[in-house]
Amino acid sequence: MGLGAIHAGVNLVAGYPGTPSTEILETVAKNNDGSIHVEWSVNEKAAMEVAAGAAYSGARALVTMKQVGLNVATDPLMSLAYVGVKGGLVIVSADDPGPISSQTEQDTRTFAMFSKIPVFDPSDPQEAYDMIKDAFELSEKIGSPVLFRPTTRVCHGCASIDVADSYKKNVPEGFVKDTMRWVIFPRTSFLNHEKIEKRNPALGEELSDYKFNSVVKRNGKKGIASGGVSWAYLNEAVSQLGDDKFNDTSLFRVATPFPFPEKAALKFLDGLDEVLCLEELDPVIERALIFTAGKYHLKTKIYGKLDGTTAAAGENSPESVIRYVSSFLGIENLKAGELPEKPKTPVRPPVLCAGCPHRASFYAVKQAMKGRKAVFCGDIGCYTLGNAMPLDMVDTCLCMGADVTIAQGIRAIDKDTTAFSFIGDSTFFASGITGVINAVYNHNDIVLIVLDNSTTAMTGHQPHPGTGITMMDFFEKRKQGIREDIANAVSIENILRGIGLSFVETVDPFDQKKAIDTVKKAACEPGVKAVIFKAPCIALEKPKRAYSVDTDKCIGCRKCITEIGCPAISMNEGKAEIEKSLCYGCSLCETICPVGAIGVKGGADD
Amino acid sequence: MTKSILLCGVGGQGTVKASRIIALSGMEAGLYARTAETIGMAQRGGSVVSHVRISDSPIASPMIPKHTADVLIAFEPGEAVRCIDYLKDDGVVIVNNKAVKPVTASLSGSDYDGSDAIKYLQDNFSHVSLIDGDLICEKCGSDKVLNIALLAGAAASGELGITVEGLKCAIRKQLPEKTHEMNFKAVDYVNGLLKQEA
Structure with missing residues (x-):
């Protein structure tokens, strides 16, 4: 494209x-x-x-x-x-x-x-x-x-x-x-x-004659209408089931669903008793065909999502299309080899990377608010994953920027709670700023936590105003290892001060003590307070060092697992173990180990 | 002739890169190639699946229909079992023997170590090659050679549509020069091991 x-x-x-x-x-x-x-x-x-x-x-x-x-x-x-x-x-x-x-x-x-x-x-x-x-x-x-x-x-x-x-x-x-x-x-x-x-x-x-809107008329009474990738799956089904099975089936491919190519649709529907629609998301082709059939008083029955013939939600696949088509045309389904029951495979939800600074930020806020009533409003980005256990630090997530404003609504009703909003740097620029102004203007109490990792991480590390680098020379600069253009960068801190916030603190989340103290202080102040946790996304950094566990000191308390859920840490024979290929050396596990068993190369004392 | 290859693993293991190497090698050989990759959220330690199809005629679906894959290249034993439905009855499995334990398993105290998964594959499929990923990475001095080691195993099976030499050629063309030597080493090492086994 x-x-x-x-x-x-x-x-x-x-x-x-x-x-x-x-x-x-x-x-x-x-x-x-x-x-x-x-x-x-x-x-x-x-x-x-x-x-x-x-x-x-x-x-x-x-x-x-x-x-x-x-x-x-x-x-x-x-x-x-x-x-x-x-x-x-x-x-x-x-x-x-x-x-x-x-x-x-x-x-x-x-x-x-x-x-x-x-x-x-x-x-x-x-x-x-x-x-x-x-x-x-x-x-x-x-x-x-x-x-x-x-x-x-x-x-x-x-x-x-x-x-x-x-x-x-x-x-x-x-x-x-x-x-x-x-x-x-x-x-x-x-x-x-x-x-x-x-x-x-x-x-x-006019579009009825567009080359990608195609009608194949055949002699039978059945037809299949499709578009998008489902059309590719239909072609796959034809080759898997055999062309001969489709000798009597008319086909209609819709490449311009709106304005609907009605003339082509009429040619397709002519003489058909039944039509199967294969498409993803909304029943757009299906509705248009039902409309066309009604408009021209045709008796054709149209099957698809609306009558439950095909799934209303989710993705299509070659298998689902083969199944729908086989059932519609009365073709015996391809036999699938029966496999014995599988052993249990582990559930693998996406998690924050080992070494991710967001983990440290969430953990600091969690520690600071221990024993106090608080609500954590999250947003769209890697940091939505702060929702996973054991962090469990995202109570709401709606759409880009909504963390800032939802926190205000909750706080307006639930007056004894401390309302936190977590927003990433790119999301802050995209749609967070108006929400902060809304809070200042309406005297809404929130603690704004900006998770600033200096990139748009979730979508693959795009630059944003805070980096100052534009797409005119991003790839050239990346080759040279340049990730920031300070002279051109828009400062989140200056924006927040410009809006009128007096409490704006920038902290390294891996300095846990300072991070926790700053959040505690912010939570006690009235009005809109902001803490900017600034540390780069680890995907842009080389690992600093690898930590390991001194098995003699490790007491097997599992605190490093149950508190922070780092994917590099697991238990092996009752002791914690750090996978060195995953460790970025962020130091968070070292900070929380109660017995000093974790450190660079085999223990904190080394 | 269509070769369908399913690659599966855990986000961050290099599955997407491996699928592109196969696809681009196919294109170099003048064949049609299609891939479909899961990226995005799954990047962060989630299950990752890449579909690769190479053919001498145009390919309709980028996704491999279940029970038709010629080769399953699994970067993790549990992921191999999760995706085994894609493999045809006499298909080839190339699997890294090292389990990646997810945070959920550590939290629940599960004893998942991949051994049940490997046993299941060996009991039910006749062409299973185990690759000792950790050992090869150690021998080659980098964790980054895992994907090439698995591709080498698949190329040696003859079912990949790419020869061992073709794979080396792809490495030369598609990977940064400073990684060539360690990746060649991985290819040769895997070949040596498989020959010994044979």
Whole structure:
């Protein structure tokens, strides 16, 4: 998709990291000859607006985000649908069926319908590459932003693809003033709304002939409709079960779910008694087919998520598609080799890495608040994992930035509690600042804990305003080992002081004594207090040293396991043991060992 | 000809890199290659699975249908058992014998050490190669050679679609130069061990 955008002559790319969309913008940055403006914006709304400005000026602009990021960018998106663009604007919003690493299983195709914007739905990396260009062309042709929705299995993987040998760069005209066009007013919105409602059905007709919207008509009475990666699974099912089993089955692949290619759908539905829909997330194709069948008084029965034929939630897989198809067409299912009962495999939830500074920060707050009533509001990032036992330090997690404001709401009702909000550095810039201003303005008591590891860790270590490094030379600087541009960096501490906080302390979380004392002090003060725990993400650092356990001193109390849950520590024959390949030498276990049995190379005394 | 290879392990062990090495080697050989990787949350000590498919004709699904994988490369015994449903009846298993004990197991005082998992694999599958990952890493002087050691085991089985020489070529092309020597050492060492066993 990144290459597709470059080969479509893109001029500006803006986005906010989010699995599984992050690598698209990174690909553009890595292959940028310097002529493309590439930025991680502070959040998705900012990215959308930056890209809109570029597209107003005749540029081809790409915006990237994950599906929940589109919620943040909805405000500009809804209005942009009415205002339109001059240069092509393609918005990639990557969906995450499963969900594998998201809060919701929302569907960008539904968002397309809601915002009345066309959407492309590629089923593999080659199509994604090809379709990006089509999306830019369509955007310019109709003067509207266009959505593009890949899913995890299209995003996260390798594939051999054919790419263009050469490409033409788009040369933007620059911004041309036109009040009626670029300033949104109720009167113009009314006129634009009428135009959009007229445009979309006509566009659906036109897209019926789009090469990726395909209809294969066969003689039987049954048909299968699909889109996205489920279409790839359907093709896999055909090769696993045998082509001959599908000789009588009509097939319909929907690559532009909105505006729905109704003409193609009618051709597909013609003469069919039953249709099976295979898709992930919302029943978009299924609903559109039911609508089409109703509109034209067809008797075709449509099966899918709505009647429970296929699963309402979760990801599809080759097996589930083979199962659905076999049952629909009456094919005997492939026999699966029966395996004897398996031994128990350990549950392996994701955990904070060994040496992660967040562990030390959470532990310090936990120690400081021992015996006191407190609530811990968490947020989106690696530090959501502070929720796991034994830390158990995340009581709420809703969406980006909500830790700051939810803590205020809880404290307003539950007046004898101390309300903590934990926020990462990138999340603070993305959507935490307004919440802090809200607290100051409304005299809401909270302790804000900023977990500053100087990177956007969860999504793969992207820079953010606090690092001062931009995507124009991030990879170049990374090669040179430069991770910070101090002159250009935005200071969290200065922001907090600027908002009016008088209690702002920056502490190294591995200095546990100071960390605990600072939190205790903050918890006793009225108003909004902030503690910034600053220590770099270990994934960016070389291990400092490896700790080990002096087995003669270890009393087997398991405190190092039950208190901090470091994945490098386990018990072996009644004694603690540190896996040296995992240890980063953070020193937290040394701090909490009651008998001084843990230290660098075999004991604290060594 | 389609070769389907499932790699599984624990976040941080180098499974994703290993899957890319196989895929890129396939592409170098002029074949179609697809992978599907779990990354993100799972990076942090969670279970990680990578699907790799290499073929002389276009590949529809990036995910391997269950009971059809030719090779299972497991970086951890328990993870091998978790993913064994993907393997075809006479498929090959290459498994690191070292168990990675999760925090949950340490907390609950479970005695999980991977031995039940290895016994299960050996009792129910005829082509199981155990790789002593710890020993090889120690011999080669780095924990980072584990993924290459397992790939070497898989290449030696002849089911990977990449020869041992092809693997060395991939190392040369895809890994940083300073790691070449230790990775070659791992490949040779694993080959030596497997020849002795044979």
